[in-house]
Amino acid sequence: MEKDRRCKNGYEISLEDLCRTEPKWAADHIRQLERETKENNMYCAANGCTNLAKYKNMIKIGEGNYMLFDLCEKCNKLNWEMEIKQEREKKMSEINTRLSLEEYELTSGAKAKFLALDGERIPGQTSIGFKGPNMHGVMSVTPTFEVREKDSTNNEPWERLQKLYELAEKKQVSFSMIYGGMPNKWQFTMNMPQVRTSCASYRSEEELFDETLERAEGTLRRLR
């Protein structure tokens, strides 16, 4: 496929070409386009938007075909959120039948409902609640882990992350690592198969890095 055929608002490309077979070319090419955008003061291509373009972003224009558009920061973010939402909704429809709310007895004797995968409570899950609007209106199963750094010379945390990444890749699960908060701290979030109305969070502030990652790995392994 022709790689950089210039269109009105950008370049017609294929997602496969751009992101999989030629990731380095794609990254370099996008950076060049970013420079052009800045140098030429190009305007946002979104309808009705008069802001200066700040980013190039891929917008789906057909099956497997994407086009790069000049977008301002706001429209770029909206487009990104829309893509994420569409992807999540697709996965939700595939997995929703396997997820359910099941009642379990706590050690205190009280009963509470927890999210279950294939009828079994997801390990480590300690709460069910609603996720905020930053999840683009789609509620997710979101195990959250605090990654505690042992020391700067110890490679073990990074080796564990590599294994987790390999597992996530194998199971086709997205994940995020957040370094933030007050004060900043690591959090690890897996965007697991989604449910529409609830989320489950692992709160593991007192747990060690290994234990939290083991939970993440265990949860991932349970996914088919």
Next chain:
Amino acid sequence: MTNKIHWQDLGEVKRKADEASVSFELTYSESDGSFYISIDSAADDENYISHEGSFDLVVEDAIKWLDGLLKHKEV
């Protein structure tokens, strides 16, 4: 085939994020196997989102951006 990720480079991003008093998020997208990093800096109301790409490239972008932010703060 799984890529070997240089996770230690995240430590450099963390150190610079601490210095610049910003937070960041690294995301791995399974849909196309790429990473991206977003950095939030409340100080100058800037929200930078890198383009998706390999881990090394997005980390490089993040470090460059943080260097720029730190330089800006020094001025």
